[in-house]
Amino acid sequence: MDYITHTHTHGETPTKPPPPPSPPSPPHSSCSSSGGYKGCERPWSSCPLQSSALSLISCSDLLHSLQLPTSSTSLLHTMAPGAKRGILERLNAGEIVLGDGGFVFALEKRGYVKAGPWTPEAAAEHPEAVRQLHREFLRAGSNVMQTFTFYASDDKLENRGNAVGFTGQQVNEAACDLARQVANEGDALVAGGVSQTPSYLSCKSETDVKAIFKKQMDVFIKKDVDFLIAEYFEHVEEAEWAVQVLKSTGKPVAASMCIGPKGDMHGVTPGDCAVRLVKAGADIVGVNCHFDPMTCVKTVEMMKAAVEKAGLKAHYMVQPLAYHTPDCNCQGFIDLPEFPFALEPRVLTRWDMQQYAREAFNAGIRYIGGCCGYEPYHIRAVAEELAQERGFLPEASKKHGMWGSGLEMHTKPWVRARARRDYWEKMKPASGRPLCPSMSTPDGWGVTKGDAALMQQKEATTKDQLRPLFEKADAKN
Structure with a gap:
């Protein structure tokens, strides 16, 4: 399926999209014809009402404001950052790069990933499922297709009796091929990713741990990924x-x-x-997973301040959870008693995602995506919130009215009355669970690398090993 209609000729390098022009007059009595607001001399780009005014206009109005023909919404994508320019070229130019969302949780719910090991053999076992999820994130606005290689190191694929039926090389190669296939359908880059290892938790040497990463790197170089990501590290030493x-x-x-x-x-x-x-050599630094969007943005702000104070330069990224986690401790949502099978009441709405996108952008973060819990509609919400800055909407916005404007066509009048921004911004969703608490008490046992309970093994976990864990958990509860 073709998602993009390219207007440039092959061999040409598309130029960076021009700054978006002033939008059409939104329904504000104070809106001036110049795109600003009466009594305000600041340009539209710095107007404090920019975000709210943008959200008051429909998708067709936004197309008009960006000087795009409403009859050809596929042209929206041609204003994306230039096809196949590198990640640093895009970030150095000040462009916003949208990451994708969470694969292991999304595919677990769809029946392709096993909770517990969370390993990505689906790339080789069910390539059609992985490919489709890549495509949905691309259509939602993602500029990066991360290879589905989370926990794809040999030691993790074989940890605690996990029998995946594929070698690490087979999984990594299949994941690279799928990401590249979909990236080539649009303006997306391929990122080869590695993550923390059982070997590090088991106190293996630096040489041993680096050898594990090197095996994945050999595949990524063979498949010529566009850039590399070391993600999901709890210990900075292993990340280094x-x-x-x-x-x-x-x-x-x-x-x-x-x-x-x-x-x-x-x-x-x-x-x-x-x-x-x-x-150590990272060009982009940030956080992913374990915490909700606002906590992650705050954490990256702390990183940014320290890097600048040290006189260093870097770009910044954030790919948080799609769950509210105000009650987490230092290890994040893994310590919540709801992890991993009862997190649904904590899922952020698409409107929460728009707020997150704005906060991340205002914090100076330009690589913005998601991790566990993020579905394509969440990424679409990020893309829609930042449409004014990026100069285009994603393909998936053709089926989504800005701030619920599509509800204008609903048959029921009380639902049509919800076709407005202020309704959804004020919404405090009920859970429908009258006996459930709003917060939980984390279960963290205070163990980390070097603790006997975190030593990993190739053999399956035995009942004798599980029994004291059950007893300890029951005693705490």
Whole structure:
């Protein structure tokens, strides 16, 4: 399926989209014909009402404001950052790069990933499912197709009796091929990703852990991914080792830790983590997973401040959870008793995602995406919130009215009355669960690398090993 109609000729490099013009007059009595507001001399780009005014206009109005023909919405994508320019070229130009969402949770719910090991053999076992999810994120506005190689190291694929039926090389190669197939259908880059390893938790040597990353790198280089991501690291030391291996390839490197404001599992602050990663060679630093969007944005702000104070330069990324986690401790949502099978009441709405996108942008973060819990509609919401800055809407917005404007066509009048921004901004969704608490008590046992309980093994977990864990959990509850 073709998602994009390119207007440039092959061999030409599309230019960066021009700054968007002033939008059409929104329904404000004070709106001036110049696109600003009466009594305000500031240009539209710095007007404090820019975001709200944008959200008051329909998709067709936005197309008009961006000087795009409403009869050819496929042209929306031709204003995306130039096809196949590198990640650093885009970020250096000040462009917003949208990441994708969470694969392991999305595919687990669809029946293609097993909760517990969370390994990505679906790339080789069910390629059609992985390919379709890539396509949905592309259609929602993602500029990056991350290879589905989360936990694809050999030691993780074989951990605790996990029998996937494929080698690490087969899984990594299949994941690269799928990501490239879909990326070539649009204006997207392919990022090869590695994540934390059972070997590190089991106190294996730096040489042993780096050898694991090197095996994945060999595949990524063979498949010529566009850049590399070291993501989902709880310990900055292991993240540094990963960055050093990734940097040796000569490709751009992003490093993302799954930490909150309290820092990594050994208490290293977010700022110190970021400085160490930049010094190790990371071009982009940030956080992913474990915490909700606003907590993650706050954490990246701490990273950014420390990197700048150290006189270093980097770009910043954020790919948080799609769950509300105000009651988490330093290890994030994994410690919540609802993890992983009862998190649905915590899911953020699409309107929450628009607020997150704006906060991330205002914090100076330009690589904005999502992790566990993020579905394509969440990424579409991020793309729609930042449409004015990016100069275009994603293809999926053809089937979505800005701030519920599509409800104008509903048969029921009380639903038509919800076709407005202020209704959805004020909405506080009920859970429908009158006996459920609004907060939980985290279960964290205070263990980290080096603790006997975190030593990993190739053999399956035995009943004798599980029994004391059940007893400890029951005693705490």
